[in-house]
Amino acid sequence: MGTPRLTDVAVRAGVSMKTVSNVVNGTGSASPATRLRVQAAIEELGYRPNVTARRLATGRTGTVAVAVSSVTVPYFAEISNLIDRAARTQGLRVVIEQTNGERANELAILEERERGLVDGVIFHPVALEANDLADRQPGFPLVLLGEGPAPTTVDHVMIDNVAAAREVTTHLIERGCRRIAFLGTEREASTHTTSQRFDGYKKALRAAGIRLDRRLRLSVDYYSADDGHRAVTEALDSGLTFDAIACRDDALATGALHALHSHGLAVPDDVAVTGWDDLIISRHLWPPLTTVSPDKAAIVEAALRLLDDRIHGYQGPGRHEMIAAHLVDRQSTPAVRLREEPLP
Structure with a gap:
């Protein structure tokens, strides 16, 4: 079999080409079950959208960027992996950019160079200050992760x-x-x-x-x-x-x-x-x-949802969403009080 085409995916999934196109481009109103079936066919066939054709037709690339300090930091590795997996179910590709936690590299993420290369950016800044973000409003969809300061104009997902x-x-x-x-x-x-x-x-x-x-x-x-x-x-x-x-x-x-x-x-x-x-x-x-x-799954869901809103034209004020975190009690802490003496 040659390079898989849109028609091949439609046949494998048992849906119309229009439905496949909607799933790939993140448009239309296909049901979650249909989207999963189409995505499964895409994975089975190894179908890769023609980015150039998509961009000409929709003005979008179908690619989003994730910018973190380093994927050698285990938390960022897990979050980046979860974003990639979730994005693929939406027909999106993900590129990872490492900033090494350096201010100059993080400022570069906010520059216009990202426009046209990706549809939007999920960004976890480490070194930037509030005025850095307020003074540089990016000309592309952006969602911030982490607990750093965020302007009211930018979408932000965090925990307490x-x-x-x-x-x-x-x-x-x-x-x-x-x-x-x-x-x-x-x-x-x-x-x-x-x-x-x-x-x-x-x-x-x-x-x-x-x-x-x-x-x-x-x-x-x-x-x-x-x-x-x-x-x-x-x-x-x-x-x-x-x-x-x-x-x-x-x-x-x-x-x-x-x-x-x-x-x-x-x-x-x-x-x-x-x-x-x-x-x-x-x-x-x-x-x-x-x-x-x-709740890493909830962080990823919120980030992709907010970014998708921006990609599809939302221009309202920034949404700041607080995601839950809970304590997982395992054996590295005692199950009962070890010491009964009064507090100093």
């Missing part, structure tokens, strides 16, 4: 980092932990996400009457298991003591667990550990990791 960090820290306090380290503040300037999570941690301590000990703020250069291992190892070797570690993310928690095991400390009996992001690996660590779980 402060509330979730307060919840996970309170979880540790309720299980008897008193000297809770926070692993993951940057040695240089903190990102918006880190600042919010550290703020939630501080609020939980304050609410419980626990004094903040700055020595328990463990800094890293990067969000990796290696950096988590290094930071916790240095803290333990220096004689610092703690009975819990609230980690900025699961990658850092992975390194923290390794460091604790290497020093003969039992988790959670000696030190409890929590993470953030509920990565696939978190449930397979030992012990399985208690972690904050953002």
Whole structure:
């Protein structure tokens, strides 16, 4: 069989060419079941739309971009994969762009170079400030992810980092932990996400009457298991003591667990550990990791929905959607209070 054509997809799916065209272009009113059948036929046949013809006919490319700091960061890898899979069910292709968290690269995402190459961009900025986004209104559909500032004119999908960090820290306090380290503040300037999570941690301590000990703020250069291992190892070797570690993310928690095991400390009996992001690996660590779980599927659904609205002509004010996050309680934190002494 030669290169699959639109007619081949229509025959395989048992629908008209018009229906296939609607599914591929994201138009029309085909039912979800019909769209899934067409998408299955597209995947089986390996059909790839003629981007040039589509662009001439509709003014759109059928391609969206996802811009993140790095796909080596596990959370961004999972989110990018989920966006790609969801977009394909809508007949869209996804291209991934890495900014390395550098301001110049992130500013470039907002420039006109994206116009005509893709229909829209889902963007998770790390280094940009509020005025950067307010001063540069892109001439293409854009949806922001993450907890950084966003102008009222731009669509934005986020979670409540402060509330979730307060919840996970309170979880540790309720299980008897008193000297809770926070692993993951940057040695240089903190990102918006880190600042919010550290703020939630501080609020939980304050609410419980626990004094903040700055020595328990463990800094890293990067969000990796290696950096988590290094930071916790240095803290333990220096004689610092703690009975819990609230980690900025699961990658850092992975390194923290390794460091604790290497020093003969039992988790959670000696030190409890929590993470953030509920990565696939978190449930397979030992012990399985208690972690904050953002609803990643809901984040992806909201981002693609808002972007699709913009692509199809919505020009109203920015929609800011808060997505739920919940605590997943696993064996890296104790099931009952370990310590019964009064709060300091």
